[in-house]
Structure formats: structure tokens, C-alpha cells
Amino acid sequence: MKRRLIWLLLTLCAATSIASAITPVTRLHAYKVEGDAIAHPLAGLSGDAARGASLVQQRHKSLCVLCHAGPFPDPHLQGTIAPDLTGVGARLSAGQLRLRIVNMKRLNPDSIMPVYFEIIADSQEVRVAETWRDRPILTAQEIEDLVAYLQTLR
Amino acid sequence: MLRFVLLAAVAFSSMARAEIPSKDKRSGFDFMSPQTQAMQSDETSNPGMLWVLDGERMWSESQGKAEKSCASCHEDAAKTMRGVAARYPAFDEQTKRPIDLAGRINRCRETRQDAPPLARESNELLTLSAYVAYQSHGMPITPAADRRLDKYRENGRAWFERRLGQLQLSCASCHDDRWGARLGGSVIPQGHPTGYPLYRLEWQAVGSLQRRLRGCLVGVRAEPFEYGASEYVDIELFLMSRAAGLKMETPAVRP
Ligand code: HEC
Ligand code: HEC
Ligand code: HEC
Structure with a gap:
């Protein structure tokens, strides 16, 4: 519990310093979790399913296909260490998808799925690489694009 | 739904195999x-053998101010280096901490050959390390x-x-x-x-x-x-x- 608190504090400290440390398009926004979902689009943005479709396959950026398979090209380059995303839009609502991408570890602290929309508190034992320090993996817009796309997988 | 996800998550994490049984x-x-x-x-198609063969040549090349080769002291690597790589890293009496094989080779270069250490990942250090480690090929x-x-x-x-x-x-x-x-x-x-x-x-x-x-x-x-x-x-x-x-x-x- 104490460690969690420290982590939270560190995250908050990191979050406040972020505005200056990163490119202007990448900004962290507050969001509200209800149940297992974030009902409202991040920063009120609307997603573009076509952009999401391309992003989900970018193995160096979104990384999704490193772990997940799904109805995308090149199945032999898709991972098998996470659930297949086929039909995920029928299984989960937009809000549920959003929370899972923003921070799966809120639902399962042991999950290996990266946290896409928080800043990882860095330390000598965490060693976040300089390029990635003090920034989330994806932007609010990118996450909304993914949610819009995953909704179409039914 | 949430309960299902959580249950599935618990099932998944307890599936984790932890340490691999022998x-x-x-x-x-x-x-x-x-x-x-x-x-x-097949050693004739294994590209790594080119490094090993090169290492065999380096083994008997004299180096440094001491003008000694590895072979001057260690003679036939097939005998003296057999099994060495299989038990490295070893405890280093000088620094009082573990040393890896490449570090050990560099130590001999500096202290025995009186030559400057080879850079990590340099082709020469990789070549010598490959040759020495090859002498343990097949050993547990x-x-x-x-x-x-x-x-x-x-x-x-x-x-x-x-x-x-x-x-x-x-x-x-x-x-x-x-x-x-x-x-x-x-x-x-x-x-x-x-x-x-x-x-x-x-x-x-x-x-x-x-x-x-x-x-x-x-x-x-x-x-x-x-x-x-x-x-x-x-x-x-x-x-x-x-x-x-x-x-x-x-x-x-x-x-
Ligand atoms: C390093 C592995 C990894 C990466 C990368 C990853 N995930 Fe996941 N994801 C998982 C795992 C494992 C689960 C299963 C849930 C858990 O871990 O508790 C999961 C679950 C999900 C779920 C819920 C699926 C369901 O059927 O309930 C969604 C949606 C999802 N991921 C989307 C994504 C998207 C989109 C990306 C890329 C932006 C992504 N994931 C990247 C590992 C990963
Ligand atoms: C996200 C998954 C992942 C993580 C985390 C990871 N590795 Fe790997 N590792 C791999 C994969 C995949 C390969 C094989 C890559 C290939 O051959 O194309 C590999 C290869 C290796 C190998 C080579 C094995 C051989 O047969 O030569 C070693 C050793 C290794 N990893 C050690 C580590 C260590 C130590 C860490 C932590 C510092 C680590 N790995 C973290 C996925 C991972
Ligand atoms: C002048 C003598 C001399 C030369 C030249 C020399 N060594 Fe050594 N080497 C030694 C001695 C003595 C040891 C025993 C450990 C010590 O230094 O106390 C040793 C130890 C080693 C070990 C560790 C063996 C073990 O069982 O832990 C390796 C590996 C090694 N040498 C490789 C080399 C290589 C490769 C070269 C050439 C680049 C080389 N040596 C050149 C004298 C020499």
C-alpha cells in the first residue's frame, strides 16, 4: 500500500513536469473510471477508425501485434501471448476498450500489457530509456483512434 | 463482465510457470x-566458425610489449581452455567480484602481454572469446x-x-x-x-x-x-x- 502511494506520488510528480518535457501534441488528460470502463472519450476527442486500423499494426509504435493476433494482414508476424482481438468490439464497449488501452493494470496489476496513457515513474531500477522517459506510449488521439477501430471488430 | 475478466486474469497469472524445471x-x-x-x-556451413578459425590464428600471434602470444603461456587451447567457458563468469581475486570470459581475456592482454585492452564488441575480442569458448563446445x-x-x-x-x-x-x-x-x-x-x-x-x-x-x-x-x-x-x-x-x-x- 505504502509503495503504491509512493508510486502514485511519483507518477503525479512526473505528470506535472511532462507538459514541458514532451512534444505539444502529447498531453496527459484526467479521465474518470467507472466500473471497468472509461465512458468518456479522452479529452473529448473523437477517434478515426481508419487511422486506428493502421496504428494497431504498427509493431514499433503501438506494439499491439507483438502480443495480440487479430483480423490483420501477416498473421505469421502476430504474437500469441495475449487474447486474439477478433470480435473484441462485440465483447467490449468503447469505454471498456478505452480503459484497457489506457491502463490494463488497473484491472489486473500482473498484466504484461503495457500502460499506454500514464507515465512510468523512472528510477535506477526501472531504467526507462531516455527517448521514452516522461511520456506515455500513445497520445489521447491515438487511443481514441484505436478505440474507434476496435469497435468495428465484431 | 468485470468479474469474468478478473477471474480470467487470475487464472492467467497463476498459469505463469515461474522457474523452469530442469x-x-x-x-x-x-x-x-x-x-x-x-x-x-554443420561446421562447414556455420558462419561462426570463421571467427573461431580466425581466433586460432590470433591465439599464437605475439602481442604487446611482452611479445607473448596466448599460446606462449597456455600452449594448446584444446587442452588448457577446455571447459573454461562452461564455468564462467568466475570470481576475480583482483577486483573481488565476478569477471566474464571476455574480461578475463583482456586481463591477460593487459597484465601478461602488456598490451592495451580490446574494446568490448570489437571483432578481435569477439574472435578470441569465440575461440576460447569453442573449446567447451558440447560440454555441460x-x-x-x-x-x-x-x-x-x-x-x-x-x-x-x-x-x-x-x-x-x-x-x-x-x-x-x-x-x-x-x-x-x-x-x-x-x-x-x-x-x-x-x-x-x-x-x-x-x-x-x-x-x-x-x-x-x-x-x-x-x-x-x-x-x-x-x-x-x-x-x-x-x-x-x-x-x-x-x-x-x-x-x-x-x-
Ligand atoms: C506485451 C503484451 C501486450 C501488448 C503490447 C498489448 N497487449 Fe493488449 N493484452 C495483453 C494481455 C496479456 C491481455 C489479457 C488481459 C490481461 O493481461 O489481464 C490483453 C488484453 C487486451 C484487451 C482485452 C481483450 C479481451 O478480449 O478482453 C484489449 C482490448 C487489448 N488488450 C488491446 C490492446 C491494444 C489495442 C494494444 C496496442 C495499443 C495492446 N493491447 C497491446 C497483452 C498486450
Ligand atoms: C518482451 C519479451 C522479452 C523480454 C522482456 C526479454 N526478452 Fe530476451 N528474448 C526475447 C525473444 C523474442 C528472443 C529471441 C529473439 C530472436 O531470436 O529473434 C530473446 C532472446 C534472448 C536471449 C538469447 C537466447 C539464445 O538462445 O541465444 C537471451 C540470453 C535473453 N533473451 C535474455 C533476456 C534477458 C536477460 C532479459 C531481461 C533483461 C530479456 N531477455 C528480456 C524476448 C524477450
Ligand atoms: C605471460 C603468460 C600469459 C599470457 C601471454 C596469456 N595468459 Fe592467460 N593466463 C595466464 C595465467 C598465469 C593465468 C592464470 C590466472 C591468473 O592470472 O592468476 C591465465 C588465465 C587465463 C584464463 C582463465 C582460465 C581459467 O581457468 O579461469 C583465460 C581464459 C586466459 N588466460 C586466456 C588468455 C588469452 C586469450 C591470452 C591471449 C590474448 C592469454 N591468456 C595470454 C598467463 C598468460
């Missing part, structure tokens, strides 16, 4: 395609039983189990818990250091274990250690004890 220990070789396996097994990994190494090995284990980098994955998340499954297009091996230095098709060259570890660290978006860093040696010490009993394959081939 009967299930498998070299990275076993996860490769038959073609890559054949390339490694038998970590040195020296209690003074314990705390460094434990430090290596701690690094192995720690979530690292922006992606917050530990070595163990992949190599203990998910080996055999696929990460993108690659099968995740158990992460045993059986074949180093080895020829990696992706590198088009022979590289060290530290270069491989660097790749995994960069992959999780963690800051890699400097080549030669003590952390890498501690991790190697842990990996070697984890791989105890598996056979040395230097020079292995990997995709």
Missing part, C-alpha cells in the same frame, strides 16, 4: 527452424561453486525478475512465463546463454551475450547498460546457473 530446460537451438539448426550443426554448463559469487548471482536474478523500461516487462515475463509462445514473428526462447559469442542472422556477424541482452533491454524501452558493465556480468552469472546442465554451443547460430 526437465523442461531447452536451448534456444530447439526453438529454431530446421534450416537454421542445420546451419549451426557447470557454474563455479564459489560462495563469494552468490550475492552477485542474486543481483543478476533481481534484474531478471524486475519490470523494466517503459513497457514494464521483466526478463522473466517472457523467458520464464511465456517461452514457446510468439512475440510478433519470433518464438520466445527460454533465454539461455549457451551459444555465445554466436552468429546472429539479424546481425550478420558474431556478437556477445551482452549485445543480445542489450537487444532485449532496448526492446522493453529500457536504457541498456554500458558494454562491460558489472550488471551484465551479474545477469550472465545468473543466466549460467539457470542454464546449468545445458550444453555449450559456441559458436551457435540464431535468427
